[in-house]
Amino acid sequence: MSRIGKLPISLPAGVQITVSDANLVSVKGKLGELKQQVDPNIAVRVEGTSLLVERKNETQDTRSKHGLYRSLLANMVKGVSEGYTVVQELVGVGYKATATGNLLELALGYSHSIFFELPPEVSVETAAERGKNPTITLKSYDKQLIGQVAAKIRSMRKPEPYKGKGIRFMGEVVKKKAGKSASDK
Numbered sequence: 001m002s003r004i005g006k007l008p009i010s011l012p013a014g015v016q017i018t019v020s021d022a023n024l025v026s027v028k029g030k031l032g033e034l035k036q037q038v039d040p041n042i043a044v045r046v047e048g049t050s051l052l053v054e055r056k057n058e059t060q061d062t063r064s065k066h067g068l069y070r071s072l073l074a075n076m077v078k079g080v081s082e083g084y085t086v087v088q089e090l091v092g093v094g095y096k097a098t099a100t101g102n103l104l105e106l107a108l109g110y111s112h113s114i115f116f117e118l119p120p121e122v123s124v125e126t127a128a129e130r131g132k133n134p135t136i137t138l139k140s141y142d143k144q145l146i147g148q149v150a151a152k153i154r155s156m157r158k159p160e161p162y163k164g165k166g167i168r169f170m171g172e173v174v175k176k177k178a179g180k181s182a183s184d185k
Contacts, residue, residue, distance in 0.1 A: 005066035029080025
């Protein structure tokens with residue numbers, strides 16, 4: 001039995017779950033609503049204040065998806081009740097970010113500014129304190145979407161290994177390489 005798949009998901013107050021006949025699980029909470037189509041060989045049922053994910057047969061395919069769907073549903077429950085936050089920092093001279101509504105303007109050392117429009121489910125805040133690197137804070141109830149948006153922002157200027165300049169996640173460690181050494185001729 002899957003160690004992750006057999007764990008029950010506790011439902012916080014204010015979270016409603018509906019499972020349709022077509023195995024479409026809908027999770028609704030104070031922050032929003034998420035839906036996930038579940039494999040027909042996986043059974044999802046609500047029992048009291050917990051959500052149970054069980055498999056109907058013991059085939060290799062079903063066993064491999066058991067823990068996956070349990071994790072996806074647990075992320076949905078946490079997202080609609082608490083939400084997710086991703087913080088990124090811009091390391092580099094002259095790098096800055098400004099947010100107006102759902103439009104993020106990035107100055108990353110290119111000859112032009114980059115304008116990035118965020119989906120309506122993701123909210124953004126920017127902060128620039130003197131003596132510290134500028135930060136971008138993303139908040140959403142959808143873990144997959146916020147991860148995808150954060151990865152897209154990071155891909156605009158990945159951290160390079162020689163000076164460490166670029167967009168990185170808060171707390172991320174970039175291994176630095178030694179540059180060219182001067183040769184003695």
